[in-house]
Amino acid sequence: MSPILDINNLYKSYGTTEILKDINVSIEPGDFLVLVGPSGCGKSTLLNCIAGLEPISGGAISIGGKDMTHVSPKDRDIAMVFQSYALYPTMTVAKNITFGMKVRGVDQATQDKKLAQVAAQLQIEPLLNRRPGQLSGGQRQRVAMGRALVRDPKLFLFDEPLSNLDAKLRVEMRTEIKALHQNLGASMVYVTHDQIEAMTLATKIVVMKGGVIQQIGSPAEIYNRPANLFVADFMGSPAMNLIPAKAHRADEGTRIEITRKSGEPIVLTDTKNRDLPEDVILGVRPEDIADPDLRGSESTQAAECLIDIVEPAGADTFAVMQLGGKHVTARLHAETTAKPGQPKRLSFDLGKVSYFAPETGLRLN
Amino acid sequence: MTDLSMSQATGQNRTGKIILRWVLYLALGLFALFYLMPLFVMITTSLKSLDEIRTGDLIALPRDVTFDAWRTAWSGACTGIQCEGVRPYFWNSILIAIPAVAISTLLGAMNGYVVAQWRFRGANIIFSLMLFGCFIPFQVVLLPMARTLGIIGIAGTIPGLIFVHVIYGLGFTTLFFRNYYVSIPSELTKAAKVDGAGFFRIFWSIFLPLSLPIIVVTVIWQFTQIWNDFLFGVSFSQAGTQPVTVALNNIVNSTTGVKEYNVDMAAAIIAALPTLFVYVVAGKYFIRGLTAGSVKG
Numbered sequence: 001m002s003p004i005l006d007i008n009n010l011y012k013s014y015g016t017t018e019i020l021k022d023i024n025v026s027i028e029p030g031d032f033l034v035l036v037g038p039s040g041c042g043k044s045t046l047l048n049c050i051a052g053l054e055p056i057s058g059g060a061i062s063i064g065g066k067d068m069t070h071v072s073p074k075d076r077d078i079a080m081v082f083q084s085y086a087l088y089p090t091m092t093v094a095k096n097i098t099f100g101m102k103v104r105g106v107d108q109a110t111q112d113k114k115l116a117q118v119a120a121q122l123q124i125e126p127l128l129n130r131r132p133g134q135l136s137g138g139q140r141q142r143v144a145m146g147r148a149l150v151r152d153p154k155l156f157l158f159d160e161p162l163s164n165l166d167a168k169l170r171v172e173m174r175t176e177i178k179a180l181h182q183n184l185g186a187s188m189v190y191v192t193h194d195q196i197e198a199m200t201l202a203t204k205i206v207v208m209k210g211g212v213i214q215q216i217g218s219p220a221e222i223y224n225r226p227a228n229l230f231v232a233d234f235m236g237s238p239a240m241n242l243i244p245a246k247a248h249r250a251d252e253g254t255r256i257e258i259t260r261k262s263g264e265p266i267v268l269t270d271t272k273n274r275d276l277p278e279d280v281i282l283g284v285r286p287e288d289i290a291d292p293d294l295r296g297s298e299s300t301q302a303a304e305c306l307i308d309i310v311e312p313a314g315a316d317t318f319a320v321m322q323l324g325g326k327h328v329t330a331r332l333h334a335e336t337t338a339k340p341g342q343p344k345r346l347s348f349d350l351g352k353v354s355y356f357a358p359e360t361g362l363r364l365n
Numbered sequence: 366m367t368d369l370s371m372s373q374a375t376g377q378n379r380t381g382k383i384i385l386r387w388v389l390y391l392a393l394g395l396f397a398l399f400y401l402m403p404l405f406v407m408i409t410t411s412l413k414s415l416d417e418i419r420t421g422d423l424i425a426l427p428r429d430v431t432f433d434a435w436r437t438a439w440s441g442a443c444t445g446i447q448c449e450g451v452r453p454y455f456w457n458s459i460l461i462a463i464p465a466v467a468i469s470t471l472l473g474a475m476n477g478y479v480v481a482q483w484r485f486r487g488a489n490i491i492f493s494l495m496l497f498g499c500f501i502p503f504q505v506v507l508l509p510m511a512r513t514l515g516i517i518g519i520a521g522t523i524p525g526l527i528f529v530h531v532i533y534g535l536g537f538t539t540l541f542f543r544n545y546y547v548s549i550p551s552e553l554t555k556a557a558k559v560d561g562a563g564f565f566r567i568f569w570s571i572f573l574p575l576s577l578p579i580i581v582v583t584v585i586w587q588f589t590q591i592w593n594d595f596l597f598g599v600s601f602s603q604a605g606t607q608p609v610t611v612a613l614n615n616i617v618n619s620t621t622g623v624k625e626y627n628v629d630m631a632a633a634i635i636a637a638l639p640t641l642f643v644y645v646v647a648g649k650y651f652i653r654g655l656t657a658g659s660v661k662g
Contacts, residue, residue, distance in 0.1 A: 053555050074561035086556035090574035099570070100560035147560075 002065045004029045004187040005050065005155055010059035012042070012049055012211075019045050020211045023059070027189070027204060032181050035191045036198040037208035038234070043191045046208070047159050050189060052076050064154040079148035080157040083164060085140045087132035087147075094119075094128040097146045118150045138169045145180070158190040162197065174200060195235045199223065207231050224352055229361035232283050232354060238331075241284045243324040244358065247276040256282060256350075258324045266303045266323065270350045273365045280364060283354035286318065289330035292347040300347045305330075307338045319344070411435060411630035418626050434627035438635060442628050444615035451632050453605075454612035458592060459639075460523050461608055465530035466587045472531070473538020473583060474576060478568050480539065481546035482554045492543060498536035503596050506533070514601060521603035529601055530591045537590075538583050545579040546572065581650035589640050609636045 003026040012020040020042045027033045035043040048054040050061060052073040060069045068076050087096050097118060098111045119125045122142045132140055141161065148156055158177075162170045178201055181188055192198055198205050199219045207214040207222060207230075215227040226232035232240045246257040253271035260266065292302045308327075309320040312334065319330045319338045330346055338344045355364040406423060411434050413427040421428070440450040479485075480492045510529055511520065519525035549572070557567045598608040607615075613636045617629050644651070 048555075051555075051559060053558060073555075073558045078559065080556065080559045082552040082556055084550050084552050086550065086552035088553065088557070088571050090571070099557075099562070103561045103566060147556075 003027060003062075004031070004064055005033070005189065006060075006062045007050070008060045008062075010046070010049065010061065011057045012045060012054065013057045018211060020049070020056075023213060025206055025213070025216065027187060029187050030185050030203075031187055032201055032203045033187075033189045033206065034198040034202035034204070035189065035206050035208060036193065036195055036235075037214075039193055040210075041208040042211040043193075043206075043208050044159055047157055047189060047191045050155075051078055051080055051157055077154040078157055079151040079153040079155075080159065081144045081148050081161045083160040085132070085144040085164075087140060087143055089132055092129050092131055093124065093135070093143050093146075096132070096143055097150050100147070100151055114150050118146045121149065122146050137165050138173065141165060141173055145177075149180075149184075154187065156186055156188040158188065160191055160193070163192070163194070177201065196237060199235070205235075207234060209234075225363070226283070226354060227363050229281065229283075229356050232356065236285060238286050238318060238329045240354070241282075241286065241289070241323075241326070241328045242356070243282045243284065243326055243328060245280055245282040245324055246278055247280050247355075248278070249274065256280075258282070260306075260324075261322055262306070266305075266348075268301050268303070268348055268350060270353065272350075273353075273355065276355055276364055277357065279358050281356040281358050282324075283356060284328075284348065284350075285352065286329045286331040288349040288352060289328070289346050290349070291332050291336055292345050300349045300351075302345050302347045304343050305346050306343050307340055310336075310338050310340050319346075407630045407634055411438075411627050411634060413627055415623065415625060415627060434625070435631040435635075437625070438616070438628045438631035442616045442625075442632060443619065444612050445619050451609055451612050451616065451635055454607055454609040455635065457523065457602075457606055458608040458610070461526045461530065462588055462591045462639075465527045465534070465591050466584055468527070469531045469534035469538050469587055470580060470583045473535060473540075474542045474573065474580070475568065476535065476539040477542025477544075477546050478572055480543045482549070482551060482567075482572075483564070492539070495536050495539050498533075499540065503533075507596070507600055511601065521601065521606060523606050526597065526601055526606070526608070529597050530587075530594070533597070534587050534590065537586060541579055541583045541586070542576070545576065549575065578650060581647050585643055585647055585651050588643050592640050612636075 006026040007023055010020055010023040011018065023046060025033070035046060037043050045054060049056050050063075052068065052071060056069065060067060062068055063076055063078065088099060091099065094115055098115055101111045101114065115128075119128060122145060124139065124142050124146060127135060127139055127143065132143070135143065141164075144161070161177075162173050165173060174197060177190075180186075181201070190197075190201060199222075202219050204216065205219055205222050206216050209230050215222060215231045217225075222231060222235050226235065226240070229242060232242060243258055248255045248257065250269065253269055254273055254276055256268045256270055258266045258268070292300075305321045305323070307319045307321050311318040311320070315334060317332045317334055317336050317338065319332050319336070321328050321330070332338055332346075353365075356362060357364055402424075409425070409427055410418060410423075412430045412432070413421065414429065414431055414433070417428060438450055440452050441448060442450045444451075444454075476495070480488050510532075514520040514525045514528070517525075517528075519528060553571060554567060557571055562570065592608075593610060594608070595610045595614070598611045599614075602608065602611065613632050616632050
């Protein structure tokens, strides 16, 4: 199948400032692509470029197999949902949704039919005669989605659509967007700075920083095999522990030595990864440092650690300690015996560990 | 104990507040009186006969109310050699003001929309230049404008005066609309573009319906400016196309013999009525429009 969206060598600059550098992304029909990164990384600009709302400085964009690089937004067969919803304030909800069809000269009967369809789908029938000012944030969000859905486009674009909602509503709408994607089988591009949103929604994630793509992959790939220190640190909550360590070759594999403020260094043995340089940064997810009784696989090894802080979070308890001069977080179970200021035996699972080069920040294994 | 002393304190406080309030009202009342005095004198004088004006007190109420002066001012007073009152000139002013206000407001809205929402290279420079146009003194443009009107062939005509007022008003109307539209999120324009609407469609369907408060402000501002204008009116008109302000001046200055104060006063009030009317009708929108900020969608 040909890609629904194909971006090749895209550059974007304002004057001499390069906002986007050599962007190459392509998605298949039905994909949910999430562009994620800290603010100012160029993700929204990239979305505006895809929509045709911002001219690009170089490269090409094709949508549905057609070159759209110089086509105006209305002819790109896209629909877009904005962060501020951008509902037309003087029009009723119904008029907001049908405005696009009216502009395009769709006949009244079709307009009414599609409006009814979308209103039923999003359960906004009682709101159709209200104005945006009379709606709550969540309702406006639905109307904005309705305006996009009614277009039935090749590609949906979402620009941080949930960031203006409160926490509870955000989770609800997130699930709803996911359900919508599954039911429609539509192709979507979604911009967010929230890595949890990215992980939960995406079939494919693009992590960006400073206008450069850091990594493209499935949520699992991004989470388990981050390409560099930035991605490792950005994706996941709590963040991946990045611990400076020394690697030594040994008969059974690689010996990883982590210094501690007091006492002996922790020595772990990695049987899978060999040929590491001496100085590495060890990346371990908090859930891979756990209570010893939970894990028993061959890649786990136990070590005694001094717990500094214990943070119960309901389902889990997080324990923070000092290893290799860094704060390291472990995800323990809720009824853990860990107490602040006391040593506790923890098991380290090196099965999914990442190694990074300290100078370049790039992944080593 | 503490309760008691506190209630005493609040009691004193309250008395103090009431006194302060009355002092405030008194001061405001005096100011209002001072401001209303000229209007009072004008109205009472216009309702008196000439005899009564000569013999009576300036601030006394009229003994016999007569509308003769108003009748004369409207249709009989002499401006130079003609004695038709202010009526024909009043209509001239309306024929000048209404199209000039409408055109300058509409063009200002369009300009403001472009400068605020369709950013193009040099938009800021163009806007600064238009803003600069607001501060060019009237006198500076008189000669070039006279020449321009001559070349176009509308010198001394009502369309000529409309043209002058539209040009001179554009700086202000653009400024008003630009500042209003700048507070409207640009995502609104983007959404409409994705929906397929073009430049004019977005303006008519989305921006103009949002603009009532600023339209009212602009209309009041422009109407007052154009109606009260004297310099352009006297410079670019000829007999028959003069606005009411020029006619008023002629009535007051060209009377020979007895000075008809009552007619002068009546004519002045007639000339001022339309702006007064606009303020009364749309005044509350004026305040609202000036303070209205962003439009929450």
